Amino acid sequence: MEKDKKIKLGISIGDLNGIGSEIILKTFEDSRMLEFCTPIIFGSVKTMSFFKKHFESSINFHGINHTDEIVDGKVNIVNVWKENVNINFGEEDLKIGEYSIKSLEAATNALKDNAIDVLVTAPIHKHNIQSDSFKFPGHTNYLAEKLGGKTLMFMITDTLKVGLLTDHVPVKDVSSQITAELINEKINIVYKSLVEDFGIRKPKIAVLGINPHAGDNGVIGEEDDKILRPTLEAIKDKMVYGPYSADSFFGSGNYKNFDAIIASYHDQGLIPFKTITFGHGVNYTAGLSKIRTSPDHGTAFEIAGKGEADNGSFKEAVFKAIEIFNSRQEYDEYSKNPLKKAPKRLEKQTRPRDK
Structure with missing residues (x-):
């Protein structure tokens, strides 16, 4: 230009x-x-x-x-x-x-x-x-x-960025849609966006669990242990961490330790995002x-x-x-x-x- x-x-x-x-x-x-x-x-x-x-x-x-x-x-x-x-x-x-x-x-x-x-x-x-x-x-x-x-709904401010594994999907269908392929796809989009769109050369990414307390070792659902954890373990070289229990992640301030957070479904990510940033947040279509x-x-x-x-x-x-x-x-x-x-x-x- x-x-x-x-x-x-x-x-x-x-x-x-x-x-x-x-x-x-x-x-x-x-x-x-x-x-x-x-x-x-x-x-x-x-x-x-x-x-x-x-x-x-x-x-x-x-x-x-x-x-x-x-x-x-x-x-x-x-x-x-x-x-x-x-x-x-x-x-x-x-x-x-x-x-x-x-x-x-x-x-x-x-x-x-x-x-x-x-x-x-x-x-x-x-x-x-x-x-x-x-x-x-x-x-x-x-x-x-x-x-x-491939796209990702990326809610952004200068200090908080939240991406979604699934976006406008009924809650009853969320767990069936989250696959290793989808997790890899969305993490790659977030990683690339942080580097190219926001100038963060070595981004640090957190991923929130699918179930309450990230499944509690299978007591509250098996998706976190059978799908999410193994997938994240395989790509830990990209500085991707989790799954974290979503209920305390934002309230504890842990989100401040990461360049981006990936939520498993719409309200899990957007409720805390809008609570913290409402009126100043932006919906960005990454990818x-x-x-x-x-x-x-x-x-x-x-x-x-x-x-x-x-x-x-x-x-x-x-x-x-x-x-x-x-x-x-x-x-x-x-x-x-x-x-x-x-x-x-x-x-x-x-x-x-x-x-």
Whole structure:
């Protein structure tokens, strides 16, 4: 990337009846954000103008019809649709779900074609998006199919990173899905991401047990002893430790001793993560050749349209996408020429403070 070129940051608009558009507006009302990236919202000038008026936003848009019309220093909106859309804040609406998918598909295609450098996704409603043509449980599975590669839901902050062996899987199916192959796959994704995306040269990884007390030597389930322990023992050269009993791992502060933690299932990892970091955490899809982040919350229908949404996690998702992009550039540069001094990364203290 040329030195004077801003990172092109694509944004899918999410569920229009939720808080997605509000947190996008609040983030880019601060013109200092344009010093870090060029935002490209995939949606509609008409729709975003409705939100601008509703929330009395001071933001200015640059409407375009194609990504080759993107202008640095502007908040660009690609017109994915041009018709008026009926917005009813807080309501579940399958028609609104269709617009979520139109935005996501257009943004993903732009990412795949290198028209944008990174993608930040506003929250979608998992029920509203289901249709005959879209049968994915969420962003992660869709992006894995469209962009290729094995993926991992990686919840991240500067000081805490939690990956999942299984993500949007019913609890009753968790143990049957955890195999030695899956464990190896997810650990390899976490390890590679820590090195390439976060600049941690010798990462230390903890893995949480599947059952309470990591099975208690088979008293509370055999999966930890028969599947998890032998698999971890075989790859201990990667500084992978566990399985640890999940109930005390975070409360004891043990998580601070590791660069990343891998939980066996969704709530085992996300409950402590969100308890510790809520409002500042980011959902990152590790394992893709492209970079995608999102806030760590959902559509928040209960407060949609009221102007009460906190954009902290969305803004953090923007910065994390930029930082990971820069880290990958730096890693690639070092790989080609280990003796060459890498460019200084975007440091957190250079970010604009909230007004």
